[in-house]
Amino acid sequence: MDQAIVACSTPPGRGAISVVRISGKEVKSIINDLFSLEFDHGTSKVAETNLSEGFNEKCLISCFESPSSYTGEDVAEISCHGNPLIVRALIQKCIELGARSANPGEFTQRAFLNNKIDLAQSEAVIDLINASSSAAMVAASKSVSGNFGENVDKILESLRKIRILVESSIDFSDQDTNIDFMQINALFKDFRRLLEDFDQKIEEGIRIMSEHRVVVAGPPNVGKSSIMNILSGEEASIVTEIKGTTRDPIYKKIQIKDLQVDIYDTAGINDETVDEIEKLGIDKSRSLIKGADLILEVVDSENRDFSLKKNGNILKVFNKSDISSPPKGFEGVVVSALEKKNISALEEKIYELLSSDGSDALFSARERHRNLVKKAFMEIDSCPDPIDVKNVDIAAEHLKLADIFLGDIKSPMSADDFLGEIFSAFCIGK
Numbered sequence: 353m354d355q356a357i358v359a360c361s362t363p364p365g366r367g368a369i370s371v372v373r374i375s376g377k378e379v380k381s382i383i384n385d386l387f388s389l390e391f392d393h394g395t396s397k398v399a400e401t402n403l404s405e406g407f408n409e410k411c412l413i414s415c416f417e418s419p420s421s422y423t424g425e426d427v428a429e430i431s432c433h434g435n436p437l438i439v440r441a442l443i444q445k446c447i448e449l450g451a452r453s454a455n456p457g458e459f460t461q462r463a464f465l466n467n468k469i470d471l472a473q474s475e476a477v478i479d480l481i482n483a484s485s486s487a488a489m490v491a492a493s494k495s496v497s498g499n500f501g502e503n504v505d506k507i508l509e510s511l512r513k514i515r516i517l518v519e520s521s522i523d524f525s526d527q528d529t530n531i532d533f534m535q536i537n538a539l540f541k542d543f544r545r546l547l548e549d550f551d552q553k554i555e556e557g558i559r560i561m562s563e564h565r566v567v568v569a570g571p572p573n574v575g576k577s578s579i580m581n582i583l584s585g586e587e588a589s590i591v592t593e594i595k596g597t598t599r600d601p602i603y604k605k606i607q608i609k610d611l612q613v614d615i616y617d618t619a620g621i622n623d624e625t626v627d628e629i630e631k632l633g634i635d636k637s638r639s640l641i642k643g644a645d646l647i648l649e650v651v652d653s654e655n656r657d658f659s660l661k662k663n664g665n666i667l668k669v670f671n672k673s674d675i676s677s678p679p680k681g682f683e684g685v686v687v688s689a690l691e692k693k694n695i696s697a698l699e700e701k702i703y704e705l706l707s708s709d710g711s712d713a714l715f716s717a718r719e720r721h722r723n724l725v726k727k728a729f730m731e732i733d734s735c736p737d738p739i740d741v742k743n744v745d746i747a748a749e750h751l752k753l754a755d756i757f758l759g760d761i762k763s764p765m766s767a768d769d770f771l772g773e774i775f776s777a778f779c780i781g782k
């Protein structure tokens with residue numbers, strides 16, 4: 353077992369409790385030295401430790417003995433009062449007693465190295481923490497419990513069936529064995545169909561995990577900032593009657609029902625402006641519009657013909673309904689930011705448009721998975737079709753490479769620095 357690692361596993365800051373986690377070979381002795389406590393698997397005990405002169409902290413210590421722990425090593429979770437000073441002192445004590453500070457994701461990395469979970473499950477743990485909707489949460493939890501991995505296994509199993517037949521046709525080619533190429537080619541077709549289906553599921557799995565970026569855009573002075581302030585429930589943006597008030601984009605995280613949404617207020621689009629600062633603001637608006645999942649295209653009666661000339665992810669909003677009416681046949685939501693009219697309908701529509709994305713996802717997935725499937729596809733596409741006695745050597749090579757790429761999804765055979773790269777994207781304490 354490796355040297356013990358220690359970190360705070362709860363978010364930084366003050367709260368009722370914080371949890372300091374230690375994992376590794378010195379855990380038993382550290383717990384004993386800190387709390388005069390016998391490390392006892394499956395128990396949670398209250399004990400005190402002296403953290404500084406005249407200051408004793410009462411903690412709850414939960415013990416998990418190797419291999420029945422998150423990391424597969426001896427693990428202790430120490431719940432203390434949620435004060436960063438206490439957390440820091442506790443971590444310092446653990447370091448003095450033989451532990452070292454954990455790197456980001458190192459607990460999960462150890463779980464992976466100790467075969468507690470595969471790589472796809474480790475990634476899903478982070479997806480579960482970061483999920484920004486209930487549907488994303490469900491998808492990530494399915495991946496944590498192995499649904500995603502089961503799909504990978506099924507595909508690999510199907511590929512290996514073909515590989516066994518192909519390889520044996522090469523090994524026994526000089527003998528009078530009857531190699532059934534019809535069967536090989538039929539299996540090859542089934543495998544391709546499975547992989548195509550999996551690729552599509554991955555696409556949905558990625559989409560459901562993506563953040564929801566909403567950009568409030570439109571001409572100047574139509575009430576974009578007023579709408580932003582109502583949706584975020586605070587005075588995030590400055591509102592004045594002067595055209596071109598907002599320059600830098602303003603960003604807020606908001607919650608609509610079970611959906612977490614990143615919302616941006618932007619500078620009004622005004623192609624006639626000569627103001628250099630306003631022009632820079634408009635450039636920023638345009639690049640945010642490009643990357644948006646949903647654009648609220650706000651207009652008022654003075655700008656009823658304005659259009660960003662974009663298709664797809666646009667929700668038209670007519671504002672200032674307290675002083676004017678929308679044009680006949682207006683297709684969108686009609687609101688008054690000033691009188692807070694119809695705002696819940698606007699929220700409902702935003703929710704509806706964003707939450708339909710990827711709601712069929714069977715599991716959470718990532719770009720890394722998609723790239724490996726793409727590479728496997730390239731091998732499959734380069735594989736001779738149909739496979740026959742003359743090209744079976746070439747086919748064997750491509751199938752082998754496809755196997756390696758697909759295998760890398762769950763258990764990469766590559767070097768440590770690759771794993772380090774993956775786990776460094778995790779948070780400390782995880």
Ligand SMILES: Nc1nc2c(ncn2[C@@H]2O[C@H](COP(=O)(O)OP(=O)(O)OP(=O)(O)O)[C@@H](O)[C@H]2O)c(=O)[nH]1
Binds near residue numbers: 574
């Ligand atoms: N009557 C009425 N006035 C509104 C409404 N919403 C906003 N206003 C007014 O319109 C003016 C512009 O509002 P803002 O929210 O700053 O508009 P904006 O689109 O962010 O403007 P820029 O940042 O300059 O592009 C302010 O005087 C607001 O009080 C509304 O629903 N009804």
Ligand SMILES: [Mg+2]
Binds near residue numbers: 578
């Ligand atoms: Mg504004």
